[in-house]
Amino acid sequence: MHAHPPTGVRAIDRSALEVADIVRAHGEAFVRTHVLLPEQHAVLRDIARCRTAALGGHVDVCDDCGHVQVAYNSCRNRHCPKCQSLAQARWIEGRMQRVLPTHAFHVVFTLPSELRGLALQNREKIFNLLFASAADALLDLGRDPKWLGAQLGITSVLHTWTRDLRFHPHVHCVVTGGGLSPDGARWIATRPGFLLPVRVLGALFRGKFLARLVRLYDDGALRLAGPASALADRARFARLRDKLYRTRWVVYAKQPFGGPEQVFRYLGRYTHRVGLSNRRLVSLDERGVTLRTHGDSTAIVAPDEFLRRLLLHVLPKGFVKIRHHGLMAPGNVSTRLAVARRLLGDIPPAPPNDTPPHSFAELLLALTGVDIRRCPLCGGNVSRHPLALPPPIPPDTS
Secondary structure (H helix, E strand, O other), X not given: OOOOOOOOOEEOOOOOOOHHHHHHHHHHHHHHHOOOOHHHXXXXXXXXXXXXXXXXEEEEEEOOOOOEEEEEOXXXXXXXXXXXXXXXXXHHHHHOOOOOOXXXXXXXXXXXXXHHHHHHHOHHHHHHHHHHHHHHHHHHHHHOOOOOOOEOEXXXXXXXXXXXXXXXXXXXXXXXXXXXXXXXXXXEEOOOOOOOOHHHHHHHHHHHHHHHHHHHHHOOOOOOOHHHHHHHOHHHHHHHHHHHHHOOOOEEEOOOOOOHHHHHHHHHHHHOOOOOOHHHEEEEEOOEEEEEOOOOOEEEEOHHHHHHHHHOOOOOOOOOOEEEEEOOOHHHOOOHHHHHHHHOOOOOOOOHHHXXXXXXXXXXXXXXXXOOOEOOOOOOEEEEEEOOXXXXXXXXXX
16 A cells, blocks of 8 residues: 555655555565565565655645645665666766767677576676676677777676566677777777677677686586576586587677767666566556556566566675776776777866766756756745654554
């Protein structure tokens, strides 16, 4: 159930159906019958409490007409579908100083289905391999004079889901349409519409990933339990390794972006996306949870299965899901990236401290067109006050 505002005060409008409604309706029963990691427990708790009286809030009062409106605080969990828009806007604002004025490519590296069980038991290790192998394949092939002979700039984002919330780890890479020559004297642009050969890229990605995976296996660094328990048998692992070496790994390169603005708009769609937005929820009834998948298509999932799939995509605590490589690597920002920007004729950005970061109200206005500093009825100035909530009811000890 939604928490209700104090009598006579109108709460901010909410979507008809939210992930939080499903968690509140079925979360307790799910927790009783499943073994969860601490971070998965935290996600269910935070989503259920987000923007409810449980987290407190504030009251906006119009200084002119006296209109009153309550807004509850956000949970700020990075897996919550209601807490990503402003974080996304702040991230894009910070990245504006690093984008290069050139076209860019979108390349997707996908983990083979045979390794998903191993990934579920070793999320951090396998996701790290996925990031490192994809970036190294791009950088090595980019440095090869046969293809480009330059250092690329890469921003990578991990996604772990399909449209119906199944586990499907893959990395989206936004790659500069060219790179800096080894001597730093030239910007070498890619051919129009072509970055690197995807079959060669896929084979290089496969080799780098499997070499790293074998080292982890030989060092005893992998957890071989649950869906990965069969791989404790070295002969089975060797057969899987050999099969994967013979399999073509999926690497997909999309058409290039236009300019830096388009790159950032696209990046914003991918960096802070969670597995399921509230907009894709259709209904919750006796059949289960109905959600939109592609176009007009929908899928119906039992509530228990819906929550199980939702929690498949909870990342390990502290795990970094957005990474930068090559020219975009932190160590190159003030050196090789700055040289590349000069060669491309870009104006150096102003020092970060010269422009204060946008406030919550300014970002919300830019994203939604809603100015919380103005009354929605008369347009007058709004004063914000902490929401006074009744003290919790003490437990009955009689």
